[in-house]
Amino acid sequence: MNVLSLFDGMSGAMAALQSIGIKPTNYFACEIDKYSEAVSRYHYPEIIRLGDVTKVNFFGLPKIDLLIAGFPCQSFSFAGKQLNFDDPRGKLFFEIIRLIEELQPTYFLLENVKMKKDIQDEISRLVGVQPIQINSALLSAQNRVRNYWTNIPGVIQPKDERIILAQILEGNEQFINHYSNHATNQIQKMGNVNPSGRGINGNVFNVIGKAPTLTTNKGEGIKITGCIRVGTADVPGYDANKRVYSIEGKSPTLLSSAGSFREPKVAIQQRARGFNKGGFYTEKSPTLSANSWQDNNHLTDGVYWRKLTPIECERLQTFPDDFTKYGIDVKGKQFQVSNSQCYKMLGNGFTRDVIAHILSYMNFGKFKIAT
Numbered sequence: 001m002n003v004l005s006l007f008d009g010m011s012g013a014m015a016a017l018q019s020i021g022i023k024p025t026n027y028f029a030c031e032i033d034k035y036s037e038a039v040s041r042y043h044y045p046e047i048i049r050l051g052d053v054t055k056v057n058f059f060g061l062p063k064i065d066l067l068i069a070g071f072p073c074q075s076f077s078f079a080g081k082q083l084n085f086d087d088p089r090g091k092l093f094f095e096i097i098r099l100i101e102e103l104q105p106t107y108f109l110l111e112n113v114k115m116k117k118d119i120q121d122e123i124s125r126l127v128g129v130q131p132i133q134i135n136s137a138l139l140s141a142q143n144r145v146r147n148y149w150t151n152i153p154g155v156i157q158p159k160d161e162r163i164i165l166a167q168i169l170e171g172n173e174q175f176i177n178h179y180s181n182h183a184t185n186q187i188q189k190m191g192n193v194n195p196s197g198r199g200i201n202g203n204v205f206n207v208i209g210k211a212p213t214l215t216t217n218k219g220e221g222i223k224i225t226g227c228i229r230v231g232t233a234d235v236p237g238y239d240a241n242k243r244v245y246s247i248e249g250k251s252p253t254l255l256s257s258a259g260s261f262r263e264p265k266v267a268i269q270q271r272a273r274g275f276n277k278g279g280f281y282t283e284k285s286p287t288l289s290a291n292s293w294q295d296n297n298h299l300t301d302g303v304y305w306r307k308l309t310p311i312e313c314e315r316l317q318t319f320p321d322d323f324t325k326y327g328i329d330v331k332g333k334q335f336q337v338s339n340s341q342c343y344k345m346l347g348n349g350f351t352r353d354v355i356a357h358i359l360s361y362m363n364f365g366k367f368k369i370a371t
Contacts, residue, residue: 317351
């Protein structure tokens with residue numbers, strides 16, 4: 001089985017294949033981010049690295065059985081300027097079309113964000129299939145709605161595993177059993193605090209839900225739409241960066257933004273108590289307490305908050321703990337990856353278990369596969 005991964009990142013496609021017991025015969029990867037590629041090299045030294053997709057001559061490759069690409073989303077995202085194909089990053093989509101036509105892979109899988117319908121329809125026309133839309137919230141503690149265009153037949157929605165944010169926090173095992181019995185996909189809106197911007201920055205939500213999507217948008221911080229918005233943090237930058245959320249719901253979509261104030265932020269609630277009317281928090285949030293990571297703890301308007309850790313973000317993307325911690329550079333030297341680069345590559349990457357779910361529908365009887 002030969003795989004070609006374009007915009008490979010930290011090789012989430014390889015991780016997804018291995019999670020369902022598949023080891024490709026050859027895995028070819030195109031990537032230009034040195035940190036993502038270094039993490040991939042640390043885990044998968046056997047990958048054949050081709051470099052920049054726009055500069056590679058793919059002549060001579062063996063028959064490609066799977067072409068997979070999470071092409072750059074900044075051009076298409078509602079959170080950005082929506083320049084679409086007028087953005088140089090948006091034009092990279094046509095490299096995918098070129099290679100599908102040239103290589104005629106048995107299967108392909110393309111991933112991107114929700115976008116304007118006319119752009120989505122144009123992509124569907126060029127690819128020849130309509131996308132299936134899957135929210136990572138079904139398999140993780142993160143709300144992350146993505147379009148997946150694939151010719152793999154029969155793909156359906158994954159089963160909802162009802163995972164909430166409390167279950168993926170480090171040192172938070174005491175919450176797991178309690179909250180796993182109360183998890184829900186519903187977004188329970190409470191009200192609005194400090195409204196500004198486009199009207200979403202001040203929204204307050206119940207904690208029993210999903211986390212928002214991890215995204216690559218550099219101008220917006222993390223948003224957690226499925227759990228309680230407990231307040232705002234007194235940090236510089238964009239309004240979205242100030243949002244603080246509770247643990248009983250889902251995380252917002254992870255962003256790839258770097259910078260000390262742009263990592264996800266969470267308020268740690270010690271116990272569920274009071275303030276309850278009809279199953280919703282409708283008044284003040286109960287007292288919140290941060291656990292550990294003292295340098296990242298803050299108190300704003302009575303709310304203790306801290307950033308999500310890289311391990312917690314790895315869990316939101318359903319990767320093993322410390323997956324992004326180490327890399328191997330081009331000279332073969334191992335190094336520890338900075339937190340900002342970990343956040344960035346996770347925000348840019350796949351939710352591993354969603355990709356694994358889709359790939360599991362391939363007819364593996366077509367291939368000779370090393371397992």
